[in-house]
Amino acid sequence: MAHGDDKGIIWPPKIAPVQVVIVPIFFSEEEKQMTLVAAARVKEKLSGLGLRVVIDSSDKTPGFKFNAWELKGTPVRIEIGLRDLAQLGVTIARRDSGEKDFVPEKVEFLISDIQEKLFLKAKIFLDSHTTLVKNFDEFKVVLEERKGFVVGEWCGDARCEEAIKQETSADIRFIPFDATGKGTCVYCGKQAKTTAYFAKAY
Numbered sequence: 001m002a003h004g005d006d007k008g009i010i011w012p013p014k015i016a017p018v019q020v021v022i023v024p025i026f027f028s029e030e031e032k033q034m035t036l037v038a039a040a041r042v043k044e045k046l047s048g049l050g051l052r053v054v055i056d057s058s059d060k061t062p063g064f065k066f067n068a069w070e071l072k073g074t075p076v077r078i079e080i081g082l083r084d085l086a087q088l089g090v091t092i093a094r095r096d097s098g099e100k101d102f103v104p105e106k107v108e109f110l111i112s113d114i115q116e117k118l119f120l121k122a123k124i125f126l127d128s129h130t131t132l133v134k135n136f137d138e139f140k141v142v143l144e145e146r147k148g149f150v151v152g153e154w155c156g157d158a159r160c161e162e163a164i165k166q167e168t169s170a171d172i173r174f175i176p177f178d179a180t181g182k183g184t185c186v187y188c189g190k191q192a193k194t195t196a197y198f199a200k201a202y
Contacts, residue, residue, distance in 0.1 A: 002122045009073035010095055013115045020046055020053045020111075021074045025062045025081035032057075035080050042078060042090065051111065070095060075114050130197075136164075136187050139198070143168055149197045152186030156193035160185060170198045 003010040013019050022042055024035035039055045046053045056065050062079070069077055079091040084102070093100045096114050129148025133139045142150050150170065154160065164187055165171045174197050181192030 003118055008071035011073040011075055012118045013075045013111045016075050018054050018074050019051045020076045021069045022055045022078045023065050025079055031082060038080050038085055076110050139186055140168060143170055149199050151197050153181055153183045153192030154194055154196040155185035155188055155190045160187040163187060170200045172196045173199045
């Protein structure tokens with residue numbers, strides 16, 4: 001849910017159903033056969049590296065295929081047309097940044113680079129939208145002004161959680177496995193039993 005844009009989902013490569021899609025670009029039956037042969041060679045090489053690769057050999061237009069695979073969030077798209085074959089390379093497009101480049105080969109690097117950058121982007125966003133509070137007054141201010149996760153100590157009483165929900169529309173989203181109460185409950189002031197992450201549903 002953290003990875004997406006107006007075009008659709010952006011899969012982190014490690015969990016993408018398809019990591020690389022190869023799109024042969026052709027405008028005649030002869031061109032189709034030539035580009036399909038080249039696409040099969042590229043797929044064989046990449047599959048041998050452990051990557052999940054498919055070839056889109058449908059007769060739909062290149063633009064239609066590009067949009068369809070972007071919507072599906074496939075991390076890397078390889079375009080192979082006669083011009084690419086003549087230059088002994090392929091055109092590679094990244095789903096995360098939209099960058100396109102003509103290269104001999106560097107798909108393995110792109111996969112790890114996309115994974116790393118997507119994680120870093122999500123981590124920065126999460127950190128900048130997570131705020132630790134000490135009391136309920138801070139809780140309400142942060143929830144309205146900064147949004148995101150509000151982290152506070154909780155006594156473990158469901159009545160406190162329900163009261164917070166009634167007053168702010170926020171409820172507990174998760175409790176870390178290793179969380180232990182270190183102070184007083186953000187709502188009632190009693191001894192806390194754990195730390196909880198609260199947020200509104202939008």
